[in-house]
Amino acid sequence: RYFHFCKLPGRVMGIRLLRFTSVVIIVLLLVAGALTALLPNIKDDKLPNLRREPKPQSQSALDSFTLIMQTYNRTDLLLKLLNHYQAIPNLHKVIVVWNNIGEKTPEEMWNSLGPHPVPVVFKVQSVNRMRNRLQNFPELETKAILMMDDDTLVSAHDLAFAFSVWQQFPEHIVGFVPRKHISTPSGVYSYGSFELQNPGFGNGDQYSMVLIGAAFFHTGYLEDFQRQPEAVYALIDETQNCDDIAMNFLVAKHTGKPSGVFVKPVDIRNLEKDTNSGYSGMWHRAEHLLQRSYCVNKLVNIYDGMPLKYSNIMISQFGFPNYANHKNKM
Amino acid sequence: RYFHFCKLPGRVMGIRLLRFTSVVIIVLLLVAGALTALLPNIKDDKLPNLRREPKPQSQSALDSFTLIMQTYNRTDLLLKLLNHYQAIPNLHKVIVVWNNIGEKTPEEMWNSLGPHPVPVVFKVQSVNRMRNRLQNFPELETKAILMMDDDTLVSAHDLAFAFSVWQQFPEHIVGFVPRKHISTPSGVYSYGSFELQNPGFGNGDQYSMVLIGAAFFHTGYLEDFQRQPEAVYALIDETQNCDDIAMNFLVAKHTGKPSGVFVKPVDIRNLEKDTNSGYSGMWHRAEHLLQRSYCVNKLVNIYDGMPLKYSNIMISQFGFPNYANHKNKM
Numbered sequence: 328r329y330f331h332f333c334k335l336p337g338r339v340m341g342i343r344l345l346r347f348t349s350v351v352i353i354v355l356l357l358v359a360g361a362l363t364a365l366l367p368n369i370k371d372d373k374l375p376n377l378r379r380e381p382k383p384q385s386q387s388a389l390d391s392f393t394l395i396m397q398t399y400n401r402t403d404l405l406l407k408l409l410n411h412y413q414a415i416p417n418l419h420k421v422i423v424v425w426n427n428i429g430e431k432t433p434e435e436m437w438n439s440l441g442p443h444p445v446p447v448v449f450k451v452q453s454v455n456r457m458r459n460r461l462q463n464f465p466e467l468e469t470k471a472i473l474m475m476d477d478d479t480l481v482s483a484h485d486l487a488f489a490f491s492v493w494q495q496f497p498e499h500i501v502g503f504v505p506r507k508h509i510s511t512p513s514g515v516y517s518y519g520s521f522e523l524q525n526p527g528f529g530n531g532d533q534y535s536m537v538l539i540g541a542a543f544f545h546t547g548y549l550e551d552f553q554r555q556p557e558a559v560y561a562l563i564d565e566t567q568n569c570d571d572i573a574m575n576f577l578v579a580k581h582t583g584k585p586s587g588v589f590v591k592p593v594d595i596r597n598l599e600k601d602t603n604s605g606y607s608g609m610w611h612r613a614e615h616l617l618q619r620s621y622c623v624n625k626l627v628n629i630y631d632g633m634p635l636k637y638s639n640i641m642i643s644q645f646g647f648p649n650y651a652n653h654k655n656k657m
Numbered sequence: 658r659y660f661h662f663c664k665l666p667g668r669v670m671g672i673r674l675l676r677f678t679s680v681v682i683i684v685l686l687l688v689a690g691a692l693t694a695l696l697p698n699i700k701d702d703k704l705p706n707l708r709r710e711p712k713p714q715s716q717s718a719l720d721s722f723t724l725i726m727q728t729y730n731r732t733d734l735l736l737k738l739l740n741h742y743q744a745i746p747n748l749h750k751v752i753v754v755w756n757n758i759g760e761k762t763p764e765e766m767w768n769s770l771g772p773h774p775v776p777v778v779f780k781v782q783s784v785n786r787m788r789n790r791l792q793n794f795p796e797l798e799t800k801a802i803l804m805m806d807d808d809t810l811v812s813a814h815d816l817a818f819a820f821s822v823w824q825q826f827p828e829h830i831v832g833f834v835p836r837k838h839i840s841t842p843s844g845v846y847s848y849g850s851f852e853l854q855n856p857g858f859g860n861g862d863q864y865s866m867v868l869i870g871a872a873f874f875h876t877g878y879l880e881d882f883q884r885q886p887e888a889v890y891a892l893i894d895e896t897q898n899c900d901d902i903a904m905n906f907l908v909a910k911h912t913g914k915p916s917g918v919f920v921k922p923v924d925i926r927n928l929e930k931d932t933n934s935g936y937s938g939m940w941h942r943a944e945h946l947l948q949r950s951y952c953v954n955k956l957v958n959i960y961d962g963m964p965l966k967y968s969n970i971m972i973s974q975f976g977f978p979n980y981a982n983h984k985n986k987m
Contacts (some may be wrong), residue, residue, distance in 0.1 A: 353815070377814040436735055448901055456931060487860075488861075488969070491969070492970065495970070505975065505983065519982060521976060521980060522982065524976075524980065529977060530814055530817075530974075530977050531818075531976040531977030531978075532975050532977070532980060533973045533975060533976070534975060549736055589975060591973075613766020632741040637974070638975070639818070639821070639974050639975045639977075640822065640825070640972055640974075640975065641972065641973045641974065641975040641982070641983060642861075642970055642971065642973075643921075643971045643973060644861045644969050644970075644971065645835065645861060645862050645863060645864060645968070645969045645970065646851060646854075646862020646863070646969070646970075647860050647861030647862070648861075650851060650854065650862060651851060652971070653835065653851065653919070653921055653971060
């Protein structure tokens, strides 16, 4: 908001006019004051969609999600997974991020075997980058994204429930794979999973990240990702790793809360071994975990602080898979 | 918003004054507009405490809770439970609602066996009413209430975790005992537990109430309870039952969301059989469940609608009791 007054032929005008000018100025100051005082209420709204919806949306686009799956060197697995995921409830569209540079997509074959329940868009990439999947694709019409690694199968039940959970926590990453950072006396952070226990936690465990390789999150966060410091992109490209850690930093900074909500999966499988390419994922590299600790510390430097917060909440579906799963069998 | 005022064509002072007056008026209209537009953000705040805190609170009163336990004809059990609960973390004070009309409280004996970690207040009642425990006691200094039946033991671990969950969902009843209502083709509702499955629910189960006999909820709801229609009090007194159902109606109406958040307990026990009085709880009466269905339908008439909403979220503590409890053992 800004106000511009052109020069008034000052001398000619009388004191009354000056009085009115001061009235206007005082009122304007009051406006500024009032608006400033109220700003926090606006900021309180943490849902990117409310202000940043890029496109008009059909009703179905509001109660549904877009599956984004990045694939490299596992086309046979990709097709197997597409056949599974295309039938899950509330799916609006599938975006396949094609990182097989210079290779033809299976689009022709896919279409020849149609009809399919939802459209599948192949996004051919020019460089094989981990962060290709984090573009704000123009084909995105839903507020919700389901991002899946191309070797991971999650049951339709788990996905339907997790989506209903995301609808209640739309500012969080709602997913099936929790991870954590650990502080060490040296001030250096370490990255780990549930095996890495921190005695300081007291009873039980905690997590500070939910990986985006099997998670729902808000489309708005893909926009936010385009506005990160160059150093973040450089780190991800240098390591071909850690894009998911960066997203957790981004969400934690945005909300000031734990970035993720962990939904306990009933049936999640890694199908890696089923691929004929024999290609095994990046996370088998010896340096994988060390890289991720390295990334956590780098990101703390880049963002000048540690935004990740701990949560110990684990959400399951009441009465599923067994009708008395609320009873503890100890 | 952006304003551009230019070249007041000189000469007639009157016109200038008019112009300035209208500027002032326009600006004032804009202020009004801005303020109105921002109001909903303020209304979004559903937490009773923010507007209704009856008393100034010490910091400890903000991070702690008050245990309210109503007792009738089980003083031996009461003392056993007090010994357990007085040691749980974050406990600020205990209020014992003494429904043994005309009987002396064990206060003297209790004090003779001091010191005790937190103060215990005995509130002697003049009539034995189920809803005595729902008074807005002047001794309440915390925002959080833990209400427990006088025959129920919940582990300190479960209580500490559930309190941390309540701090994240302060407008809900956060507790360990979920229940539900079921619609029938006749339009009459039925009350039930997890055994009562509704095929319409599809996979898994749902709940629409969390009982207050083992739950955390906000002090503000005790204030709200004092402002209910007389018919609600009459129903509770007539049945000596259903005060917990009425509280779920109240919370659901207040939030427009499911009234409760169910936390899966690791260790909850009913100690009823340990009492020497041989007194067994109201819920053993043959008519108990029928009364509760009756209450649900009565409350729907009184409130002119069914405010209860279903949830299928079940929260457990990540990594507790076993460090890999996020893994599914099927």
